[in-house]
Amino acid sequence: MLNANSPYLRDIRFHLHTQTDARVHEETGPFIARQGDGVFIIDPEGNRLLEGMAGLWCTSLGFSEKRLADAAYAQMLRMPYHQNFAHRSSDPVIDLAEALIARAPQPMSKVMFLGSGSEAVDTAIKVAWYYNAARGKTQKRKIIGRMRGYHGSTIGSASLTGLPNMHQGWGLPLPGFFHVSCPHFYREGLPGETEEAFATRLANELDALIEREGADTVAAFFAEPVMGTGGVIIPPATYFEKIQAVLKKHDVLLVADEVICGFGRTGTYWGCDTFAITPDMVTCAKGLSSAYLPISGLMLSDAIYQVIADQTHALGGFGHGFTYGGHPVSAAVALETLKLYDEYDILANVQAQGARLAAGLAALGDHPLVGEVRAIGLMAAIEIVADKQSRASFPLPAKVPVRLGELVKKRGVLLRPLGQSLCFAPPLIVKETEIAMIIKAVAESLDELAGELRAEGTWPSTRSSATN
Known part of the structure; x- marks a missing residue:
């Protein structure tokens, strides 16, 4: 029989778990x-x-890489925290920004550091709005995701997510978020339909949605190269080629959500490399630090950066940021993680x-x-x-x-x-x-x-x- 100080009982008493049935947890414990x-x-x-x-x-x-623990300890002793607001930075953040941009799947100009994949996606949504407003296209705000896509748990990223459990009970998705079909040929393909015909049909569906809503109201399309939480859904041949043509036609940004796929998970450094995706923005997290400390990044193309930079000058600043974005200890661990990926091939x-x-x-x-x-x-x-x-x-x-x-x-x-x-x-x-x-x-x-x-x-x- 467990005593009152058992970690199992204390967990049940004090800990509310995410993605968990709380009543079942009361019976089973952790x-x-x-x-x-x-x-x-x-x-x-x-x-x-x-x-x-x-x-x-x-x-x-893995769960016992000593060099990552050592990197965290050394940075803790040197400088345990510093902010990135208002022209301030730290050495690990500078080094990591340079290393990440050098490894980007397509030429990127800048990276913002944040605390989680959800924050990176939420920031990408805001950047899409900010960028279009700066171009005078203030109505270009609608965001498109895909059914079964997963992009996070914040209000914006959960609205973008295409999984019912992320919406039920929360009053989500917010207005202005839309979802097109999941590119799962096994489940969504029609009888007798080829993979390429399936890809064409999904591209036509996206095109029809943008036409119906009005291209002047649609800001961005978000996609994981391979859907993770949706069930490891691998897109059919030519899917991203056809999707990208639709987005280019309508001046809609493509955001590649590499939170799961990035840093080698798909067999190339980025999922974008695997599927010849040329994104306007890229989110990354998870493998960025091998999850040893929380950190994420949002990489921006130079075309987006230049518009944003002009707008921050006009407005006197960039009204966005998080206390722990670009935390120097997380950045030091992430930098060591990238080095280990190279050294370990x-x-x-x-x-x-x-x-x-x-x-x-x-x-x-x-x-x-x-x-x-x-x-x-x-x-x-x-x-x-x-x-x-x-x-x-x-x-x-x-x-x-x-x-x-x-x-x-x-x-x-x-x-x-x-x-x-x-x-x-x-x-x-x-x-x-x-x-x-x-x-x-x-x-x-x-x-x-x-x-x-x-x-x-x-x-x-x-x-x-x-x-x-």
């Missing part, structure tokens, strides 16, 4: 991570679990281990519970279906992907169920043996789950053609 060791985390009982989601897609260098490891992950998951594609396997770099998902032929999903209340995730956890691997999928995003330092551990845990768990569902008599249904 999973507590006490220590990190490479790609593993260790709970209070000493159990080692392979963190197959790198936390929240973010701990790229992290892209080579992502490509090698990503290929192993993709091959291992592809081998599970014939399993009767697996409808689709999606993989790129070290991002992947398996779509769980009740019937392979019809692609019918299990009812959401059945929480079948959640059950699969729990079975995988029993085998020492942490993965994340999202919607109807189980998602994968291990740290970018993951090794071949650890990829094999992930695949083995999932394969065994799929078989165990199939057995449980059959024993319950709920699957396969009479119309299901799935067999083991």
Whole structure:
């Protein structure tokens, strides 16, 4: 029996968790991570679990990189805080700005540092408004995202997000935010439609929305190169090529949300590199510091910067900023993170281990519970279906992907169920043996789950053609 000082009970008593059912949490309590060791985390009982989601897609260098801890400590001793308001800066921020602009996916002029991906996206929304107002286009304020896209939890970034749970109960999205179709060919493609025809249809949908609303009222379109929280949705061939043509036609800014994809996750340094995206702005976070400290960035093209600079001069300043934006300790850790990516040749490891992950998951594609396997770099998902032929999903209340995730956890691997999928995003330092551990845990768990569902008599249904 747990005593009153147990961390489990104290968590239930005092801690309100985000993205959590509070009443369920009162019954189950938390999973507590006490220590990190490479790609593993260790709970209070000493159990080692392979963190197959790198936390929240973010701990790229694992959980025990001493050089990042040393960088934080050294900067804490040297200068623990300094602001970036009103012409002030610090050495780590200057060095990081130069390093990040040098690594940008397309030529960029300036970077603003903030505290989180949500703040970076929110700032990009405001910059799009500010930029257009400075050009005399004060009505050009509408923002377009995509269904199942995820961009953050602030009022603006959550409005941009295309997931119902981020809107329900909050009175969101705000007016002026619109969403077009998710580029998931498996779920959204029409019978007989090719991937390219699907991409064309989605580009036409975007074009029609802008035409309907009026191009003089639409400011920006936001897109993750690969949708993360939406379920690792990889766009079809030619999708971004066609989308960018529509945006250019209507003078609508393209903001690439690289919060998850940036710094090697897709197998190239940026998701923009993977899909030949030429953005006007780029948001980044997560892998920027391997999540060791909070920091994010918003990179701006020179065309945007020049207009903004003139406007700040006309108005006597730039009315935006956050106390912890460009925190020198976070910046020092981020700078060391970028150095480690280079020294460790992290892209080579992502490509090698990503290929192993993709091959291992592809081998599970014939399993009767697996409808689709999606993989790129070290991002992947398996779509769980009740019937392979019809692609019918299990009812959401059945929480079948959640059950699969729990079975995988029993085998020492942490993965994340999202919607109807189980998602994968291990740290970018993951090794071949650890990829094999992930695949083995999932394969065994799929078989165990199939057995449980059959024993319950709920699957396969009479119309299901799935067999083991």
